[in-house]
Amino acid sequence: MSSEKQTKFEGWLGLDSNSVKGQMKWGEFEPKKWEESDVDIQVSHCGICGSDLHTLQSGWRDTPYPCVVGHEIVGTAVRVGKDVKHVKEGDRVGVGAQGRSCLQKDCPECSSGMESYCSRGNVGTYGGIHPNDIGKSYGGYATYNRSNGHFVFKIPDALKSEHAAPMLCGGITVYSPLKRHGAGPGKTVGIVGVGGLGHFGIIFAKALGADRVVGLSRKSDKRDDALALGADEYIATDEDKDWPTKHARSLDLIISTISSAKMPMSDYLKLLKVHGTFVQVGIPDGGELPNINAFTLIGGGIQAGGSAIGSPSEIREMLQLAADKGIKPWVQVRPLKDANVAVVDMAKGNARYRYVLEA
Structure with a gap:
C-alpha cells in the first residue's frame, strides 16, 4: 500500500x-x-x-x-x-x-x-x-x-546488491541476445570488447552452456582477465597476426559490445560460420558504424543485427540464473x-x- x-x-x-x-x-x-x-x-x-x-x-x-x-x-x-x-x-x-x-x-x-x-x-x-x-x-x-x-x-x-546492480543494464544487454540467439551447448560464441558489457558477455555465455567462448579486444593486456572470466580463447586484434584468417568461420555467434565507428567490422564477420549471427549492442556517439560489405554478408549467409536491453521477463530470468549459478x-x-x-x-x-x- x-x-x-x-x-x-x-x-x-x-x-x-x-x-x-x-x-x-x-x-x-x-x-x-x-x-x-x-x-x-x-x-x-x-x-x-x-x-x-x-x-x-x-x-x-x-x-x-x-x-x-x-x-x-x-x-x-x-x-x-x-x-x-x-x-x-x-x-x-x-x-x-x-x-x-x-x-x-x-x-x-x-x-x-x-x-x-x-x-x-x-x-x-x-x-x-x-x-x-x-x-x-x-x-x-x-x-x-x-x-x-x-x-x-x-x-x-x-x-x-553490488553484483545485482550492474546486471540490470550491463548484464541484460548481453544476456538477452545471447539467450535469444541460442548461446548454449554446441555453440561457439565470440564477445567483442572485454569491458563492462563484454565481461558479462563471457560470464553469461559460459553460464548458458556455450561450448567455446572467445574474447576479442584490441590489446593483449586483457587476455588473462578474459580467461579468468571463463573464456576459452582470446584474440588481440591489434597484435595477433592474421587473426581473421586463422580464426575464419569458427564462431556461431558474435556479440559486439564496443562503441566505435572504426571497428574492423569486415574482419569480425569473417569469423562467423555459414549462417552465423553478428549482434551489435554498443552504440557510438552519433550511432555511426563501419560499412558492411554486401559480398561478406551474402557469401557467408550472415545475419547482422542489433539488440537493446532485455524485457522484464528476461531480466527476472537472468537474475535467477545468476543466483542459481553463483555468478559474480x-x-x-x-x-x-x-x-x-x-x-x-x-x-x-x-x-x-x-x-x-x-x-
Whole structure:
C-alpha cells in the first residue's frame, strides 16, 4: 500500500555537457508525479554504465538537463503504489535502463513480452520525458528513484546488491541476445570488447552452456582477465597476426559490445560460420558504424543485427540464473559521494570491469 510520507529526492545533477568531466552538482530534484503504479526506491547501489557518460555529454542526443544518470539501481522499496502487486515496502528491489512503456494490450511489443522495444511510450530510467505532462525521469546517482512498478524487480537473496546492480543494464544487454540467439551447448560464441558489457558477455555465455567462448579486444593486456572470466580463447586484434584468417568461420555467434565507428567490422564477420549471427549492442556517439560489405554478408549467409536491453521477463530470468549459478561480476565499489571521480575514471577506461556506487 502506498505511503503518504514525503521523500526528499537528491542526487548528482548533470547541468550541461561538461558534467561528464567530473562537474556534476549535488542537489534536490523533483521526480515524476506519483502514480499508483509506481515504486519509490531508496538507493543503496547504482552501477556506472557507459550510457551514463554518453548522456552526461549529450553524445547520443540532446540531454534534457538537469539530469541525474544511473540505471543500474538496487535499493529498498520505501513506497509502493496500490496497483503494484509483486513488490511490497521493505523489499530489496532493482530497476534497469527502462522505467516505463505504454503497457497497452493492443501494443504489439508490450502485449508479447517485448516491452523494451515499445514504440509508443518507452521512457528511460533517466533523461526521459513521461507522457501526460507528469515530469522527467531521474536515475540512481541519488538518494531515491521513482519508476513504474512493472520495471521494478525483486532481487534474489543469493545475489549481493553490488553484483545485482550492474546486471540490470550491463548484464541484460548481453544476456538477452545471447539467450535469444541460442548461446548454449554446441555453440561457439565470440564477445567483442572485454569491458563492462563484454565481461558479462563471457560470464553469461559460459553460464548458458556455450561450448567455446572467445574474447576479442584490441590489446593483449586483457587476455588473462578474459580467461579468468571463463573464456576459452582470446584474440588481440591489434597484435595477433592474421587473426581473421586463422580464426575464419569458427564462431556461431558474435556479440559486439564496443562503441566505435572504426571497428574492423569486415574482419569480425569473417569469423562467423555459414549462417552465423553478428549482434551489435554498443552504440557510438552519433550511432555511426563501419560499412558492411554486401559480398561478406551474402557469401557467408550472415545475419547482422542489433539488440537493446532485455524485457522484464528476461531480466527476472537472468537474475535467477545468476543466483542459481553463483555468478559474480567483477565490480569495484565506490562511495556515492565520489561519483564525479568515479565517472572520470570510467571515462578513462580504468574500471575492471564495472564501478558500482554505494550510498
